[in-house]
Amino acid sequence: MPMVGTRVPETPLALHRPGPARVQDYLLGGKDNYAADRDLAQRILRVVPQAAGAARAARSFLGAAMALLAGRGVRQFVDLGCGLPRTDNVHQMAARRTGGTRVVYVDHDPLVIAHARALLIDGGNVAALRADIRDPDAIMGSPEVRRLIDPAEPVALVFSGVLHFVPGAEEIVAGLAAATAPGSALVVSHATGDFAPEAVAEAARLYREAASLPVRPRGGAEIARLLGPFRPLPPGVTPLVPVGPGRPPGEPVMYGAVGVR
Numbered sequence: 001m002p003m004v005g006t007r008v009p010e011t012p013l014a015l016h017r018p019g020p021a022r023v024q025d026y027l028l029g030g031k032d033n034y035a036a037d038r039d040l041a042q043r044i045l046r047v048v049p050q051a052a053g054a055a056r057a058a059r060s061f062l063g064a065a066m067a068l069l070a071g072r073g074v075r076q077f078v079d080l081g082c083g084l085p086r087t088d089n090v091h092q093m094a095a096r097r098t099g100g101t102r103v104v105y106v107d108h109d110p111l112v113i114a115h116a117r118a119l120l121i122d123g124g125n126v127a128a129l130r131a132d133i134r135d136p137d138a139i140m141g142s143p144e145v146r147r148l149i150d151p152a153e154p155v156a157l158v159f160s161g162v163l164h165f166v167p168g169a170e171e172i173v174a175g176l177a178a179a180t181a182p183g184s185a186l187v188v189s190h191a192t193g194d195f196a197p198e199a200v201a202e203a204a205r206l207y208r209e210a211a212s213l214p215v216r217p218r219g220g221a222e223i224a225r226l227l228g229p230f231r232p233l234p235p236g237v238t239p240l241v242p243v244g245p246g247r248p249p250g251e252p253v254m255y256g257a258v259g260v261r
Contacts, residue, residue, distance in 0.1 A: 018211045020165055021083040021112050027055040032084050032115065040210045047202045050250030053242025055161070058189040059086070061240050061256040062160050063093050065187045068233070068258060069156050070097035074185055076155040077103045078145065080133045080176075081162030084112055085119045090158060091126050102148040106131050106139060134168060136175035154183035154261075161254070163226070164191040164216050173228050177261070186230040186259045189240065191217040195251035223255050230259025 022037035023044075029052075033041075044051050066077070075098055079090045082105040091103040105116045105128045116128035127144040139145060149155055157176050163169040173186065193200035204215035218226065220237045227237075239252035 018207075019109055019111070020081075020162075020211070020213065021107065021109050023211075024055060024161065025084045027052045028059065028086065030084065030086070032111070036210070040206065043206050043210075044203045047206065048196065048199045048250075048253055050242040050253060051203070053244040053249055054240065054253045057240040057243045057252075058161050058254050058256065060243060061189055062090070062158070062187065063088065065158075065256070065258045066090055066093035066156075067097050069185050069187070070094040070101070072185075072260075073098070074154050074156050074183070075099075075101050076149050076153060077101065077158060078139070078149065078155060078176075079103065079105045079158040079160070080139075081159060081165075082107050082112065082116065082128075083160070083162075085115050089120055091120065101125065103127075104129055104144050104148055106133060108132055133162070134166060134172055136172060136179065140176070140179045151179060152181055154185065155180055156185040156187060158187045159189075160187070161189050161191075163188060164218065165213055167214055167216075169216075170226060170228070173226060177229050180261065182261050184230075184261045186227055187257075188223065188226065188259075189254055189256045190223050190226075191215070191253060192219060192223070192239075192255050193217040193253075194219050194255075195239065196253055200253055217253075218255075220255055223257060227257060227259040230261055233258045233260060 018036045018040040022033040023041045026033040026041040077090050094101040102125045113128050113130040129144040131139050200217050207215045224237050237255050237257040240254040240256045242249040
């Protein structure tokens with residue numbers, strides 16, 4: 001969710017325009033959203049009724065990925081485009097499987113960072129950085145990352161539901177991969193039109209019109225290429241089946257993948 005610069009100048013929140021983190025918050029049943037966010041989310045749900053279930057599936061996938069990587073010994077995590085805090089977040093998910101975890105949360109949205117600093121900072125092992133994820137060098141060179149992330153040790157780069165909003169995603173992943181040690185990991189959940197192409201295309205159009213954000217759903221093969229030097233762990237790039245009560249799950253509209261160098 002991009003803006004230019006690592007430390008973004010403080011600017012007034014444009015709450016009249018929907019924000020990706022707040023729309024996601026609404027889809028997940030949160031309360032940190034505003035009228036514009038709810039309006040867009042409701043219009044998307046009319047086109048893609050399984051969107052809320054897909055958001056829950058992506059969150060469930062994130063938890064499984066954190067458990068998998070922590071179980072493999074990864075203790076460092078950079079959550080890029082982290083979104084608003086939930087009741088269970090990356091540092092908590094990983095800490096259930098291993099000790100000594102260190103996490104940097106990164107987002108451009110000042111509301112997200114304000115919430116993260118208020119709710120997520122836990123001792124000295126968690127930091128929140130307001131930054132542009134399109135600038136990997138600046139992020140990896142930031143004081144927050146230099147303090148918590150040892151470049152000689154494996155680190156997990158987490159992109160949960162964000163890369164479909166960012167032009168040049170391939171370059172972002174490649175730039176960050178170049179700064180990671182062997183054994184590092186990439187976690188991606190990403191919108192796709194492979195199973196419901198017309199509905200997803202219309203939802204992407206609604207998003208672009210309301211939020212002035214590019215939205216690029218990718219197919220499974222494209223997401224596999226997006227992993228770059230990170231080798232997919234089984235089951236590879238996999239559809240995330242929408243979950244939740246009240247209605248049939250519908251076709252998947254997200255993929256998930258975990259890759260390791």
